[in-house]
Amino acid sequence: MADLRITNVRPWGGEPADLVVTDGVLTDVAPRVPAGTGSPAEAAEPGSSAVLDGGGLLALPGFVxxxxxxxxxxxxxxxxxWGGEATTQGRIAHERAERDALGIPGHDSTVAVLRELLRHGTTAVRTHVDVDLGVGLRGIETVRAAAAELDGALALELVAFPQDxxxxxxxVLDLLRAxxxxxxxxxxxxxxASIDRDPVAQVEALVDLAATEGVGIDLHLHDPGELGAFQCELLADRVRRAGLGGRVTVSHGFALGDVGPLGPGSVGAARQEALLDDLAAAGIAWTTVAPVRTVPLPWRQMVERGIALGLGTDGIRDLWSPYGDGDLLRVALGFARLHGLRTDDxxxxxVRLATSGGAAFVGRPQHDLVVGAPGDVVLLDAENVADALVRAPVRRHVVARGRVVVRDGEPTV
Known part of the structure; x- marks a missing residue:
C-alpha cells in the first residue's frame, strides 16, 4: 500500500499529533509541530506519500x-x-420460512451493509454466516464476494454458524467441517441445551472439530441462569482438556449476569466470581451486543481477569429484528447506559471495548493508535472521547490499513 501521512489529529483526545502509515502499519505517532520544522509526518520526500489533513479532529482506532x-x-x-414469535426457536423458524423470498443471503444487501459498517468507522469485523442444510456454504461465498467488492476496505473473520x-x-456437523x-x-x-437438547454432545463435537481442523469456536449462548452457567462450565472444562485456550468465544452469554448479585433469582457474587475464574483459566473470550432489558455483565471483573470482551452489532435490519444501523459507537453507548457508566474514564x-479491545476477535495482537498496529484510523469532530460516545457524530474520515476508505462521511469504495 502507498504510504499515508495523517497530520494534525488528536489521538484519543490528547495533544495534536501526526501519524505515519507505511505498508498498512502505523510506523510513527509523533507530537504535532509547525509545518516545515521536520515533524516525522513530513520526513518523507515530497510526493512520496499521500497526506490527509486531520484539521484537529479527534482520532480513534478503527472500530472492531x-x-x-x-x-x-x-x-x-x-x-x-417484523414477524415470527419472540423466542429463539420462533425467530429461527420465521427466518427459515421467509429468507428465500427476500433473497437472503444476497450479494447486494451484503455489500450494502458492509459499506454501512465502513461508513460508521468499522474497519474489522467478525461475522457469523449461516451454514445449514438449506443454504449449505453459499452464505460464506456471498460474504466473501461482497467483501471483495469493497476491495479489502474491511478486514473480515468468518464464523460458520449453525443457526438451526x-x-x-x-x-450440519459435516457442513461445519467442510x-x-x-x-x-x-x-x-x-x-x-435448549436447541440441541444435548449440551455435552454439542460442546464435545465442536471442540473436537476445532482441535482437528485448527479453527476457533464462537458459541451463541442465550440460555439464562444456571442452565447457561452449567454450559459455560462444561465448555470451559472441555476447552481446557483440548488445549484450546485463546481460541474460544462465548457470544451473548446472558447467564453470566443472571447468576450475579443483580440477576433474577441469582445465587450471589461468589457464584459469579467462581464462574469468571473458570472462564479466565480456560482462556475463553466474550462478546456482547448490550441488548436492552438484560442484566449487566460483570465487565470490570472480566477485564481485571484478562477475559477479552468485545462489542458487536448482532443482526442489522434482518428477519430477527428491524433495528440496527451498524454504528459501533452507538452500541458502545448502549453498553454504557446498560452498565450505568457516567465518569469520563x-x-x-x-469506547475502548469497541476499538482497541476488539483486537483478539479479528486475529490481531494489537489494534490501537500505536506504532506497529494496523493503520486503521477514524477521525470525527468531538471535544473528547466521552463527547464522541454520547453524540456519535459523523465519522468524517476513515482510514483502513493506510487507505482512505471514507472521506467527508461517505465511503470511497
Missing amino acids: NAHAHVDKSWWGAPWVS GVLRRPG AARAGVDHVGGIDP DLVAA
Missing part, C-alpha cells in the same frame, strides 16, 4: 465489530415488517 451477521441483512432493500442447531439436523476446510476462521454453535473504557 466482534459479533455481526452480515449475511442476514436486508439493508438497502424495501422495508420488511448442530446435532438436531443430521449433516466450512473449516474451506478456510473459515471459526465454527459456531448455539444453545447446546468509564465512557472511554466503553
Whole structure:
C-alpha cells in the first residue's frame, strides 16, 4: 500500500499529533509541530506519500465489530415488517420460512451493509454466516464476494454458524467441517441445551472439530441462569482438556449476569466470581451486543481477569429484528447506559471495548493508535472521547490499513 501521512489529529483526545502509515502499519505517532520544522509526518520526500489533513479532529482506532451477521441483512432493500414469535426457536423458524423470498443471503444487501459498517468507522469485523442444510456454504461465498467488492476496505473473520442447531439436523456437523476446510476462521454453535437438547454432545463435537481442523469456536449462548452457567462450565472444562485456550468465544452469554448479585433469582457474587475464574483459566473470550432489558455483565471483573470482551452489532435490519444501523459507537453507548457508566474514564473504557479491545476477535495482537498496529484510523469532530460516545457524530474520515476508505462521511469504495 502507498504510504499515508495523517497530520494534525488528536489521538484519543490528547495533544495534536501526526501519524505515519507505511505498508498498512502505523510506523510513527509523533507530537504535532509547525509545518516545515521536520515533524516525522513530513520526513518523507515530497510526493512520496499521500497526506490527509486531520484539521484537529479527534482520532480513534478503527472500530472492531466482534459479533455481526452480515449475511442476514436486508439493508438497502424495501422495508420488511417484523414477524415470527419472540423466542429463539420462533425467530429461527420465521427466518427459515421467509429468507428465500427476500433473497437472503444476497450479494447486494451484503455489500450494502458492509459499506454501512465502513461508513460508521468499522474497519474489522467478525461475522457469523449461516451454514445449514438449506443454504449449505453459499452464505460464506456471498460474504466473501461482497467483501471483495469493497476491495479489502474491511478486514473480515468468518464464523460458520449453525443457526438451526448442530446435532438436531443430521449433516450440519459435516457442513461445519467442510466450512473449516474451506478456510473459515471459526465454527459456531448455539444453545447446546435448549436447541440441541444435548449440551455435552454439542460442546464435545465442536471442540473436537476445532482441535482437528485448527479453527476457533464462537458459541451463541442465550440460555439464562444456571442452565447457561452449567454450559459455560462444561465448555470451559472441555476447552481446557483440548488445549484450546485463546481460541474460544462465548457470544451473548446472558447467564453470566443472571447468576450475579443483580440477576433474577441469582445465587450471589461468589457464584459469579467462581464462574469468571473458570472462564479466565480456560482462556475463553466474550462478546456482547448490550441488548436492552438484560442484566449487566460483570465487565470490570472480566477485564481485571484478562477475559477479552468485545462489542458487536448482532443482526442489522434482518428477519430477527428491524433495528440496527451498524454504528459501533452507538452500541458502545448502549453498553454504557446498560452498565450505568457516567465518569469520563468509564465512557472511554466503553469506547475502548469497541476499538482497541476488539483486537483478539479479528486475529490481531494489537489494534490501537500505536506504532506497529494496523493503520486503521477514524477521525470525527468531538471535544473528547466521552463527547464522541454520547453524540456519535459523523465519522468524517476513515482510514483502513493506510487507505482512505471514507472521506467527508461517505465511503470511497
